[in-house]
Amino acid sequence: MERVPILKIGGVLLVSIQIDLQDQSVLALQEDLAEKISTTGAHGVVIDISAVEIVDSFIGRMFATIASISQLFDADTVVVGMRPAVAITLVELGLTLGGVRTALDLERGMKILRVLGEQRRGPSSDEDADPLRALL
Amino acid sequence: MPITEDGDVVRVRQLARNYAQQVALSLVDQTKLVTATSELARNTLIYGGGGVAHIEIVADGRRRGVRASFRDEGPGIPDVSLALADGWSSGKGLGLGLSGARRLVDEFDLDTEVGRGTSVTVVKWKR
Ligand SMILES: Nc1ncnc2c1ncn2[C@@H]1O[C@H](COP(=O)(O)OP(=O)(O)O)[C@@H](O)[C@H]1O
Ligand SMILES: [Mg+2]
Numbered sequence: 218m219e220r221v222p223i224l225k226i227g228g229v230l231l232v233s234i235q236i237d238l239q240d241q242s243v244l245a246l247q248e249d250l251a252e253k254i255s256t257t258g259a260h261g262v263v264i265d266i267s268a269v270e271i272v273d274s275f276i277g278r279m280f281a282t283i284a285s286i287s288q289l290f291d292a293d294t295v296v297v298g299m300r301p302a303v304a305i306t307l308v309e310l311g312l313t314l315g316g317v318r319t320a321l322d323l324e325r326g327m328k329i330l331r332v333l334g335e336q337r338r339g340p341s342s343d344e345d346a347d348p349l350r351a352l353l
Numbered sequence: 354m355p356i357t358e359d360g361d362v363v364r365v366r367q368l369a370r371n372y373a374q375q376v377a378l379s380l381v382d383q384t385k386l387v388t389a390t391s392e393l394a395r396n397t398l399i400y401g402g403g404g405v406a407h408i409e410i411v412a413d414g415r416r417r418g419v420r421a422s423f424r425d426e427g428p429g430i431p432d433v434s435l436a437l438a439d440g441w442s443s444g445k446g447l448g449l450g451l452s453g454a455r456r457l458v459d460e461f462d463l464d465t466e467v468g469r470g471t472s473v474t475v476v477k478w479k480r
Contacts, residue, residue: 240395270384274447300384301381306385309453310457311449311453
């Protein structure tokens, strides 16, 4: 079973899904993320699905589950980069992803997390100020 | 191909994608077909206790498409209309696999008998 790596960038955990996930890998990722959020105290999680070709009900449920878990640790989750064909298919499948925040791309996702983090905790530390900068 | 473990569901998706590209389905239709096969293959594995998938290219006059069928010799489905209802799951699922797959394809055929097993066949035609 392949495991999806979790990167820490400032106060944000970045998960970029680059493989065709089997169900066990999905469950492992949920567990790994819960662990990482609790040990790092991250205030946000970004799940980048720009390389993901299909989202079925199992993978879709993972987004909702991760969003719920992160809330328990006072962190926000944003799913970024959904392909148009995936979005159309999800709607027809009947999956609304109601409780899951989404953004067009990584940059916007990071911005949303920064704003949400500031709303919750007041202006963030220097390290958090622009997590994207650490990427570039 | 057999469906006996998690990785087989991924292989079914890849095979379906491959055939969908061969008949030149649009990207959206490819995505719909692959998503439907993923749901059905998982059901074969989880509820059917494993089984087989058969994916092939079909032709109807000048029209081409991809047919995917899934067969198991599991417990069968006692109440088909319930199983096909959005949001109903006998397990821990979201209950969107069967109902959602049906919406995503052009033809959907479910044949099941309690104690005997379940077979689901879907077709997506090139438009
Ligand atoms: N191959 C199968 N064999 C037996 N029961 C099945 C099979 N496929 C589906 N079912 C039944 O139909 C229900 C609905 O299936 P589905 O819509 O995929 O939802 P989920 O997988 O989330 O439970 C399942 O919970 C199960 O009870
Ligand atoms: Mg299912």
